[in-house]
Amino acid sequence: MLLRYSPTSPYVRKVTVAAEEIGLADHLTWQHTNPWVPESDIGTHNPLGKIPALVLDSGETLYESDLICEYLDSLHAGEKLFPPEGERRWRALKLHALADGMLDSAVHRIVENNKRPAELYWADWDAYQQRKIDRGLDALEADPDRLEERLTIGQIAVACALGFLDFRFPSVAWRETRPHLAAWYDAFAKRPSMQKTVPQQPS
Ligand SMILES: N[C@@H](CCC(=O)N[C@@H](CS)C(=O)NCC(=O)O)C(=O)O
Incomplete structure (x- = not known):
């Protein structure tokens, strides 16, 4: 593949x-x-x-x-990242949807700040996208138990979204007001799968 x-x-x-x-x-x-x-x-x-x-x-x-x-x-027989049914499935997919939405807003911000001609910068749109990210972070902070469940695609998506914020928007100090989420991420980021995939600035 x-x-x-x-x-x-x-x-x-x-x-x-x-x-x-x-x-x-x-x-x-x-x-x-x-x-x-x-x-x-x-x-x-x-x-x-x-x-x-x-x-x-x-x-x-x-x-x-x-x-x-x-x-x-679907190609492996082990524990599924997408739980096949029941409450666990919907919880995992909801977490995944939240993280992907946060990522979509982060990508909108990158287009606004790095790709659009500077004279066309739309500050209200940029701030509008950041508010979505902030609300997503707050929702994750308010429900840390969701992140402690067995590994699913939801947790992977959240970790990749947080890693992307650190990579592209280091000035967004999301940890300051979200200690539970920060502690969870710092532990999750030690997984070999996360360590192997840390994004690097292109040389
Ligand atoms: N919803 C898509 C988003 C993928 C996406 O936006 N990828 C970016 C790179 S990070 C891209 O290819 N952007 C080019 C474009 O939007 O035309 C997914 O989950 O795969």
């Missing part, structure tokens, strides 16, 4: 951490892809023009990180 990836994408990191956790990372081959350049051919594998995209050995392509993670999870 070929993963079209970038080492700084938090959505790719989520897929990679999931693959590490379920023991499938060695089944992936990698193609570095910058989806933002007009000449990128990512559209041949994902009409939406985004990474991650997973090209299966059959030639079929899967895109959207949640779908890719669930597909990988």
